[in-house]
Amino acid sequence: MTALLAIEGLTKAYPGVVANDDVSFAIQTGEVHALLGENGAGKSTLVKMIYGLVKPDRGVMRLRGAPYAPAEPRAARAAGVAMVFQHFSLFEALNVAENIALGMENPPKPRDLAERIRKVSETYGLPLDPFRLVGDLSAGERQRVEIIRCLLQDPKLLIMDEPTSVLTPQEVEILFHTLRKLAAEGTAILYISHKLEEIRTLCDTATILRLGKKVATCTPRDVTAAHMAELMVGKSLSVPARDAHEPGAVLLKVEGLSVSAASPFGTSLRDVTLEVRAGEVLGIGGVAGNGQDELLSVLSGETPVAAGSVTLKGVALGALGPEARRGLGLLCAPEERLGHAAAPDMSLTENALLTGRGRKGLEARGFVDWSRTRGFAEAIIARFDVRTPGPGVAARALSGGNLQKFVIGREILQDPVVLVVNQPTWGVDASAAAAIRQALLDLAQGGAAVIVISQDLDELLEISDLFCALNEGRLSVPRPARGLGMEEIGLMLGGAHDMHEVAR
Amino acid sequence: MIIDPVTLIVALITVATPVLLAAIGELVVEKSGVLNLGVEGMMIMGAVCGFIVAHETGSVAMAFVAGMGGAMALALVFAVLTQVLMANQVASGLALTLFGLGLAALLGSGYSGLPVPVASRPFPEALQAIPVAGPILFSHSVLVYVAIALVGAVWFVLARTRAGLVIRAVGENHDAAHALGYKVVRIRFATILFGGACAGLGGAFLSVVRVQNWFDGMTAGAGWIALALVVFASWKAGRVLLGAWLFGGIAALQLRLQAAEVGVPVALLDASPYLVTIIVLVIISSDRRRAALNAPAALGRAFHAAS
Incomplete structure (x- = not known):
């Protein structure tokens, strides 16, 4: 039997880096095929070539035995290849039906399209209203839009x-249920992820990439997650560790905080109450868009609130701005590295100055002390193993993981009393993520309080003492993270507010 | 002091037309995610090219074509600068205005005060003679009706057709549009040229039909008011029409008040159309959440195709 899609010797080089080096594998009809690898391993480039967004330098692809070289996504879609993107390629200000029509070659009339959307969404158990604005949908619902957009094309291969x-x-x-149903109907699925347990439950075959090369093919059910991780990284990973300890006094307290959203697709915070103690890591889980950004900007001081609603060691600082809060010891590292946590076109030295100027004494009487600033940047680079030629390099030039280490390191080296981080390891490869988590734990060990806002539940369970969920701007009552099962967390995230009573 | 409401309405429609044309073009440009601040420059290029051709050929139709062509040439420069060479849109647009004003002054030197043909009116005298409705509805030149039809057409295309959907998508999220295989740069080239054509048509209307003369800087900020209209109208075609008529109405009214010598400083009366239009539109679009919903999210951002 010929493979649905056979890839032979695919190579793609960019200036200075070979993204894919002689990669070959095959996907069978009805197979769920995993593509595994760390960030920068070349997964994205590979699928972009299959989807016609990037042209390979060398190598051939064959679809059902026939040569396949899509010049553009349109050609790929016509050949039966559809793709659901990592960062959703959706238009927030357009409704579901309009978004779907944009991804189709010959969309039917709006009314017929709405009918077809309803039909497909019922068939695959993905309820969706065609006339809702995408900006108002949850992340899960947005993904449904993408999936249904693909399914309406009747794809042979879904990436x-x-x-x-x-x-x-x-x-x-729900997603896995849908994917299994699709696979049973004969659709092949190329599934990219670095969540190994998911791949073990879902996928039939896995191809593992490392630094652009294929290093292994395996059957995920037959091997352990640790084995696959080693293949991905090329070495074994250590799990963050720390000693048991008793939490100290309450450092940061937020009481009855309600803030209405600043943008049309933002989330309002509703009656948020939380406290963290010295030496404690509080994990805040939740699906993106449930108020994480708003909560961070309230804590950082970007959104000023009533003075008494945020207190640090009893000092009311709700009305203070970010610099004043830094002075008191409340530091933040926001999610978006380029543009929020760091200024992309400024050097690492300049970025070090931006938050460190007060606490590290990098300026005097309005003049910048550049040598001390450079020293501070170099200290961050050395202490957190940031791979860069030097502190004069622009932040934009660093890879995601390295910049993240720099941004988190910059705050940690300022000896925060309380550190708030949002998505500390988002888009960061496994070894850098482990280093960042260890640094956060060491900080807590040293007596600071740490709040970690993240969508990665495994990460939160690994490092948090207490776990609470943010759902539609409401924060659940915190529960000890140890021993918390996925089932309970799912309920907390899904907004079962009556859970509060149980928790008490 | 008696101001005849019928002649006032007739005047306001005429005064509003250049601004309306320029604004409806810029609306499409901005909906595709491009901020072209060179409207004033393109308008005055349209005005001078239209006037020269009207004088030389004696044909008003040719004048309109020339006005569009002159402004589109300028728009093409902007498109190449911002879409191909990735220049900053704000700086390029401002430069375009300065360039257009200077070039128009150069081209138009010596044409001041020369005669141009009178634009024809599409409706027969009998219709125009109807009291009240006649002058208001049937006394204008063709371009006035074209401009109003264009507002309807732009609304229809943007809201109801696939082409409009693609334009909105490109303006909302160019990376996603690119990922779906739409030619972002090509689409933006097309909208920028359309915006240039509209601005040029507005300029040609101003010099050939309304003023029937050419002098330096005759657009007098109409291009800027068109830009402001688009923003404060929350990128809605119908509101652009309302805003343009409001602007035209106050402009026509203040001229009559000046003539009647009311006790208000002339400078304040001169400024009043700009002030009132912007204040009213700011109040209409004061709900910032709703305004942001309509604003093209990718407005003014350079698009780099990630390969």
Whole structure:
């Protein structure tokens, strides 16, 4: 039997880096095929070539035995290849039907299209209203839009790029159910992820890439997750560790905080109450768009609130701006590295100055002390193993993981009393992620309080003492993270507010 | 002091037309995610090219074509700068205005005060003679009706057709549009040229039909008011029409007040159309959440195709 898609010797080089080096593998009809690898391993480039967004330098692809070289996504779609993107390629200000029509070659009339959307969404158990604005949908619902857009094309091969990174455990279950049903009907699925347990439950075959080369093909059910991780990284990983300890006094307290959203697709915070103690790591889980950004900007001081609603060691600082809060010891590292946590076109030295100027004494009487600033940047680079030629390099030039280490390191080296981080390891490869988590734990060990906002539940369970969920701007009552099962977390994330009573 | 409401309405429609044309073109440009601040420059290029051709050929139709052509040439420069060479849109647009004003002054030197043919009116005298409705509805030149039809056409295309959907998609999220295989740069080239044609048509209307003369800087900020209209109208075609008529109405009214010598400083009366239009539109679009919903999210951002 000929493979549905056979890839032979595919090579693609960019200036300075070989993204894919002689990669070959085959996908069979009705197979769920995993593509595994760290960030920068070349997964994205590979699927972009299959989807016609990038042209390979060398190598051939064959679709059902016939040569296949899509010049553009349109040609790929016509050949029966569809793709669900990692960062959703959706238009927030357009409605579901309009978004779907944009992904189709010959969309039917709006009314017929709405009818077809309803039919497909019922068939595959993905409820969706065609006339809702995409900006108002949850991440899981947005993904449904993408999937239904693909399914309406009747694809032979469906490519999914990290589909579960923004979903609740329950939504993941629904997605897997849909994917299994599709595979049973004969659709092949190329599934990109670095979540190994998911791949073990879902996929038939896995191809593992490392630094652009294929290093192994395996059957995920037959090997352990640790084995696959070693193949991906090329070495074994250590799990962050720390000693048991008793939490100290309450450092940061937020009481009855309600803030209405600043943008049309933002989330309002509703009656948020939380406290963290010295030496404690509080994990805040939740699907993106449930108020994480808003909560961070309230804590950082970007959104000023009533003075008494945020207190640090009893000092009311709700009305203070970010610099004043830094002075008191409340530091933040926001999610978006380029543009929020760091200024992309400024050097690392300049970026070090931006948040460190007060606490590290990098300026005097309005003049910048450049030598001290450079020293501070160099200290961050050395202490957190940031791979860069030097502190004069622009932030934009660093890879995601390296810049993240720099941004988190910059705050940690300022000896925060309380550190708030949002998505500390988003888009960061496994070894850098482990280093960042260890640094956060060491900080807590040293007596600081740490709040970690993340969508990665495994990460939160690994490092948090207490776990609470943010859902539609409401924060659940915190529960000890140890011993918390995925089932319970799913309910907390899904917004079962009556859970509060149980928790008490 | 008696101001005849019928002649006032007739005047306001005429005064509003250049601004309306320029604004409806810019609306399409901005909906595709491009901020072209060179409207004023393109308008005055349209005005001078239209006037020269009207004088030399004696044909008003040719004048309109020339006005569009002159402004589109300028728009093409902007498109190449911002879409191919990735220049900053704000700086390029401002430069375009300065360039257009200077070039128009150069081209138009010596044409001041020369005669141009009178634009024809499409409706027969009998219709124009109807009291009240006649002058208001049937006394204008063709381009006035074209401009109003264009507002309807732009609304229909943007809201109801696939081409409009693609334009909105490109303006909303160019990376996603690119990922779906739409030619972002090509689409933006087309909208920028359309915006240039509209601005040029507005300029040609101003010099050939309304003023029937050419002098330096005759657009007098109409291009800027068109830009402001688009933003404060929340990128809605119908509101652009309302805003343009409001602007035209106040402009026509203040001229009559000046003539009647009311006790208000002339400078304040001169400024009043700009002030009132912007204040009213700011109030209409004061709900920032709703305005942001309509704003093209990718407006003014350079698009680099990630290969």
